[in-house]
Amino acid sequence: MPTRLKLEHIQSMTRRTAKWLAIRGGLEAVALAAGVGLVRCPKSKGVIFTLHQVRPASNSRFAPNTHLAVTPEFLDNTIKMLLSQGWTPARLDDIPRLLEEAGPDERFMAFTLDDGYRDNLEYAHPVFRKHEIPYTVFVASGFADRSRSMWWITLEEMLASRDKITVKMCEEERTFQTRTTLEKYAAYDYISDRFDVKDEDMFVAGIDDAARRAGIEPLDIVDREILDEGGLRNFSSEPLVMLGAHSVTHINLARANNTRMKSEISISTEHVESLTGAKPSSFAYPYGNQDAACKREFEAAADVGYAVAVTTRPGLLEREDAEKPMALPRVSLNGYHQKTRYVKALLTGIPFNWASYRTAGQ
Numbered sequence: 001m002p003t004r005l006k007l008e009h010i011q012s013m014t015r016r017t018a019k020w021l022a023i024r025g026g027l028e029a030v031a032l033a034a035g036v037g038l039v040r041c042p043k044s045k046g047v048i049f050t051l052h053q054v055r056p057a058s059n060s061r062f063a064p065n066t067h068l069a070v071t072p073e074f075l076d077n078t079i080k081m082l083l084s085q086g087w088t089p090a091r092l093d094d095i096p097r098l099l100e101e102a103g104p105d106e107r108f109m110a111f112t113l114d115d116g117y118r119d120n121l122e123y124a125h126p127v128f129r130k131h132e133i134p135y136t137v138f139v140a141s142g143f144a145d146r147s148r149s150m151w152w153i154t155l156e157e158m159l160a161s162r163d164k165i166t167v168k169m170c171e172e173e174r175t176f177q178t179r180t181t182l183e184k185y186a187a188y189d190y191i192s193d194r195f196d197v198k199d200e201d202m203f204v205a206g207i208d209d210a211a212r213r214a215g216i217e218p219l220d221i222v223d224r225e226i227l228d229e230g231g232l233r234n235f236s237s238e239p240l241v242m243l244g245a246h247s248v249t250h251i252n253l254a255r256a257n258n259t260r261m262k263s264e265i266s267i268s269t270e271h272v273e274s275l276t277g278a279k280p281s282s283f284a285y286p287y288g289n290q291d292a293a294c295k296r297e298f299e300a301a302a303d304v305g306y307a308v309a310v311t312t313r314p315g316l317l318e319r320e321d322a323e324k325p326m327a328l329p330r331v332s333l334n335g336y337h338q339k340t341r342y343v344k345a346l347l348t349g350i351p352f353n354w355a356s357y358r359t360a361g362q
């Protein structure tokens with residue numbers, strides 16, 4: 001029924017737009033309140049920022065992964081603002097010690113970039129080098145060695161370039177008309193909502209199969225977007241760059257059985273060591289929210305001997321966080337919110353109490 005389908009598309013788009021607008025409105029309100037002294041910034045001791053892609057802005061109308069990409073100009077402006085506010089750049093693995101030792105007016109910031117995108121080298125590195133800021137790039141070994149696809153980009157690319165797709169999502173197979181931007185977003189949201197699955201391998205295989213039937217090779221996308229092992233090896237020789245591990249297949253570790261979860265951590269650790277010649281000191285849990293990394297995963301990361309492991313749970317760092325270095329929160333620099341006043345609003349800590357912010361895939 002075309003009418004029902006249209007309503008479904010509009011509802012999906014409305015939900016998506018409302019989610020980001022609600023957060024942006026909240027950030028504006030907090031930024032305004034902070035600007036006139038109604039909100040005082042807490043004396044947090046530290047912050048770890050999460051980035052993914054850093055690249056010039058895209059003007060594509062269909063861009064469901066916008067939240068994952070910021071521009072080099074925004075990164076540059078954010079760093080300038082943070083330095084002017086007295087935040088001291090630090091290596092990620094020094095953060096627990098610095099939290100313990102920090103004097104009353106000292107506060108530290110660390111930068112992390114997940115997944116190992118090629119644009120990190122091209123666009124982020126010059127910005128970090130200009131300000132002499134150390135940073136950590138988290139590598140999923142299956143992306144680096146081209147054995148695993150990235151479902152969220154495969155899906156975006158397939159929907160962007162095709163008018164109709166058929167995807168098998170574990171038990172369910174469905175055909176989507178994807179001619180208009182609205183239809184493309186609705187299909188993206190419908191499929192990605194079903195990502196919440198026990199068998200992530202099967203879900204990814206379903207998207208890969210659909211892409212291949214549509215004439216798109218998912219591993220070519222990985223090759224285009226992600227640094228290969230030679231590229232990562234060279235990248236890691238840059239003095240400001242540290243490589244950390246980010247699992248093998250980028251699965252939700254909390255949903256994997258014990259053996260798989262542990263091997264994802266240990267094999268990716270050995271992979272980074274094979275690239276740099278030294279055991280990595282930091283690990284990032286894929287997806288990283290409370291449904292993707294919990295006590296069992298924190299203990300496994302500690303068993304491997306990491307100094308630091310980071311989640312994507314939003315939060316600033318206090319002195320007590322030095323006692324739980326396997327579960328450090330981070331603050332995402334989000335492509336939908338590329339204004340330094342929004343970063344200032346995040347540094348008040350207030351947005352991290354909003355349910356909409358915590359569940360928005362930051």
Ligand SMILES: [Zn+2]
Pocket residue numbers: 114115246250286287
């Ligand atoms: Zn990741």
